[in-house]
Structure formats: structure tokens, C-alpha cells
Amino acid sequence: MRLLTHNMLSSNIKGVSNGFPLRIEVEKVIEKEVDCNPDFLINMFAKIEWKALVDAARTMGYAELPEEAESSMLDSDEFLRKFHHALLELHLEEGALVCPETGRKFPVNKGIPNMLLHEDEV
Amino acid sequence: MSPRIAQIRLVSSHPEVYEPCDDSFALVDALLADRNNLLEHNPRLCVEVGCGSGYVITSLALMLGPHIPGAYYIATDLNPHAVRVTSETLEAHGVHAELIQTNIASGLEKRLERMVDVMVVNPPYVPTPEDEVGCEGITSAWAGGENGRRVIDRILPIADCLLSDRGWLYMVTLAANDPSQICRQMKKKGYAYRIVIQRSTEEENLHIIKFWRDPDCELDVKTPVTNKTFPERVVESLVSQFPQLSSWRTGGSNS
Ligand SMILES: C[S@@+](CC[C@H](N)C(=O)[O-])C[C@H]1O[C@@H](n2cnc3c(N)ncnc32)[C@H](O)[C@@H]1O
Numbered sequence: 001m002r003l004l005t006h007n008m009l010s011s012n013i014k015g016v017s018n019g020f021p022l023r024i025e026v027e028k029v030i031e032k033e034v035d036c037n038p039d040f041l042i043n044m045f046a047k048i049e050w051k052a053l054v055d056a057a058r059t060m061g062y063a064e065l066p067e068e069a070e071s072s073m074l075d076s077d078e079f080l081r082k083f084h085h086a087l088l089e090l091h092l093e094e095g096a097l098v099c100p101e102t103g104r105k106f107p108v109n110k111g112i113p114n115m116l117l118h119e120d121e122v
Numbered sequence: 123m124s125p126r127i128a129q130i131r132l133v134s135s136h137p138e139v140y141e142p143c144d145d146s147f148a149l150v151d152a153l154l155a156d157r158n159n160l161l162e163h164n165p166r167l168c169v170e171v172g173c174g175s176g177y178v179i180t181s182l183a184l185m186l187g188p189h190i191p192g193a194y195y196i197a198t199d200l201n202p203h204a205v206r207v208t209s210e211t212l213e214a215h216g217v218h219a220e221l222i223q224t225n226i227a228s229g230l231e232k233r234l235e236r237m238v239d240v241m242v243v244n245p246p247y248v249p250t251p252e253d254e255v256g257c258e259g260i261t262s263a264w265a266g267g268e269n270g271r272r273v274i275d276r277i278l279p280i281a282d283c284l285l286s287d288r289g290w291l292y293m294v295t296l297a298a299n300d301p302s303q304i305c306r307q308m309k310k311k312g313y314a315y316r317i318v319i320q321r322s323t324e325e326e327n328l329h330i331i332k333f334w335r336d337p338d339c340e341l342d343v344k345t346p347v348t349n350k351t352f353p354e355r356v357v358e359s360l361v362s363q364f365p366q367l368s369s370w371r372t373g374g375s376n377s
Pocket residue numbers: 140141142143145146149171172173174175176177178198199200201204224225226227244245246247256262263264273
């Protein structure tokens with residue numbers, strides 16, 4: 001699971017009002033290089049919850065992202081490279097996503113989060 | 123050179139996972155038939171609901187991939203074996219999609235609202251007893267309950283919530299699902315539609331329908347005017363002031 005996907009996921013448990021962002025518990029992180037596409041990054045920037053991305057990247061062992069970001073930074077190649085790496089090249093391979101409100105864990109195995117709910121959670 | 127799609131010999135399998143079948147082939151053929159439009163559409167985010175073996179999402183990524191390098195693909199299935207098999211199929215073809223084991227798009231609905239440019243669905247559409255819907259194992263791959271509409275009717279409102287202003291939905295339906303009723307229902311929500319492929323096999327009469335948001339469609343009367351997007355409102359007020367613009371407005375909404 002890439003951190004862009006993490007940035008798009010929230011806890012879906014019934015009654016939870018503040019389900020974003022899911023906390024990450026890391027067992028294994030892998031890195032996979034992919035081509036950098038500045039247009040994609042510039043477009044995604046507006047849709048990303050920056051703080052959630054910074055915290056998630058740090059949990060995954062990558063602390064290079066600035067705490068705050070604004071669109072003027074997208075002119076910098078250096079910034080784009082870091083943003084690209086955090087968003088698309090870090091994968092949570094094994095671990096869990098934790099609902100910030102209830103502490104319920106959604107397991108991540110082989111890079112695939114399981115967001116299925118138990119009957120009493122829907 | 124014809125565009126690449128998934129190769130059957132590279133599609134992974136598991137006894138509990140739906141194998142690519144006539145309906146899967148019809149859906150991929152519809153995407154191929156509409157490929158030039160898709161390339162021009164230049165989708166940023168593509169989502170498949172119910173990816174099974176991964177045949178469809180892999181084909182989509184292969185046919186668009188080289189031309190739209192930045193596109194992001196997400197596929198979901200509630201069957202744990204299906205998401206794993208899909209990841210193997212993707213890897214065997216050298217493409218990537220993000221996989222999530224979930225019910226339709228649960229967990230994504232909040233943050234993906236109005237962000238999905240292309241959505242593809244080959245839902246469980248076979249009329250079956252209600253209690254077979256969503257049960258564990260391979261049955262949930264086809265079991266659609268009464269008229270085969272049980273899961274389809276849950277997917278459509280979610281698609282409406284996720285599709286971006288320029289979003290397109292491609293969906294497989296069976297004659298028994300009453301596709302014309304589905305189309306009327308979507309029209310009320312503001313969608314235009316087109317049957318991309320109609321195919322009768324020995325057992326099934328399949329339609330692959332494409333839906334897209336069309337400002338010309340009758341919106342549900344219950345929808346408050348304030349729900350309209352800003353550009354729609356601008357177009358509407360422009361059209362009311364300059365009636366000759368209305369032809370331009372219709373012209374722009376053909377897909
Ligand atoms: C007809 S199969 C299609 C598989 C594949 N897309 C293809 O075309 O070959 C339907 C798939 O939807 C999945 N499915 C059924 N109900 C679902 C739900 N509520 N949420 C997500 N996936 C579901 C099934 O597990 C199955 O893999």
C-alpha cells in the first residue's frame with residue numbers, strides 16, 4: 001500500500017466521526033522505484049492532506065518532508081522528488097492501519113489493507 | 123500495433139476466485155472499443171470494484187499505461203483471495219494497482235468523493251436467492267439476489283458519490299437486471315449513457331453500459347439547486363441569458 005492510498009482511506013466503522021488519518025503500525029516497509037511524473041504530483045498536491053502524509057512517511061522511516069507545504073514549493077525539483085518518494089515509492093507491506101477514534105486495527109498483509117468490517121461495526 | 127491487454131496465461135487463479143469469463147471479455151472489449159476516448163479523457167484516477175482475477179484492471183492499466191503514465195489505479199474486492207490473485211496478475215504483466223479488500227469502496231468514500239475519473243465494474247449480476255449475496259467464497263462472485271440487482275443497486279449510489287465531474291462508469295449488466303430501468307434511474311441522477319457493447323452468448327445477454335455526468339439530464343427533483351457544481355451553474359445562467367449557447371452546451375456533453 002502506497003501512502004497516496006493511505007491518504008485516501010479512512011475508518012469506515014459505524015458511528016466513527018473522526019476516522020482520518022488512520023495511524024500506521026509498521027512491520028515491514030518496502031521501496032519500489034517508479035518514474036516521477038510532475039503533472040500528476042502537482043495535480044495530487046491539492047487533494048493531499050499534507051500533515052497525514054508527513055506523519056505517515058515519518059512512521060515509515062522517511063523524515064525528509066517539510067512539516068508544512070504550499071503550492072509554490074511545487075516549483076522545486078528537490079521538493080517534487082521527496083513528495084514523489086513519500087507518496088508513491090514507500091509501500092507498507094506488512095502491518096496495520098489503526099482507527100484513530102476506536103483503536104480498531106485493519107491488518108495489512110502483502111501490501112493489501114483489509115477494510116472489511118465485522119457485522120456489529122456496519 | 124493493437125493495444126496490449128492481459129494475457130490469459132499470465133492471469134493468476136485460485137479455486138475461490140472468479141476466472142475471466144464472457145462478461146470479463148465483454149467489459150475489456152468495451153474498454154478497447156472506447157480506448158481512443160479514454161486516452162483523450164486522460165483519467166488520473168481509475169477504480170475497479172470487484173476485481174476478481176485482476177483481468178480487467180490489468181487490461182485497463184496495460185491499454186492506458188504507456189500513454190497516461192501518471193494514472194493511478196485502485197481495485198477492490200471483498201474476497202481476500204481475489205485481491206491477492208489480482209496482485210499476482212498485475213505483477214505478471216509488470217503493471218501496478220493499489221488493492222484494497224473491502225465492501226465496494228468502503229473506507230474510500232470520504233476522501234475519494236468526486237475524484238474518480240474512470241470506474242469499471244463487472245458486478246455479481248446473476249439472479250439468485252437473497253441469502254447467497256455476499257456470502258463467503260466463489261458464490262459471491264456472481265450471486266446478485268432478486269433480479270441480480272442487489273449488489274448493483276448498492277454500487278450505483280457509491281459510483282455517483284465517487285465519480286468526478288468528468289467521471290465515467292463502465293458496468294456489465296445482464297438482460298435480467300433490467301438495464302433500461304438502471305439507465306432511467308441513472309438519468310434521474312444526471313447521467314447520460316450509451317451501450318458500448320451488447321453481446322449474446324449461449325447463456326447470457328450482456329450489455330456493457332457507459333455512464334457519464336451530463337448537465338442536460340433531468341436532475342432528481344429532490345436535489346437542491348445548491349448541490350450543483352459551480353461550472354454547471356455558470357453554464358446554466360449563461361444559457362438562460364444567451365439561448366444560442368445551449369447548442370454549445372449539448373455539444374460539449376457527448377461522450
Ligand atoms: C463477476 S465477478 C468479476 C471479476 C472480474 N472483475 C472479472 O471481470 O473477471 C464479481 C467480483 O465482485 C466481487 N464482489 C462481489 N460483491 C462485492 C462487494 N460487495 N464488494 C466488492 N467486491 C465484490 C466478487 O468477489 C467477484 O470477484
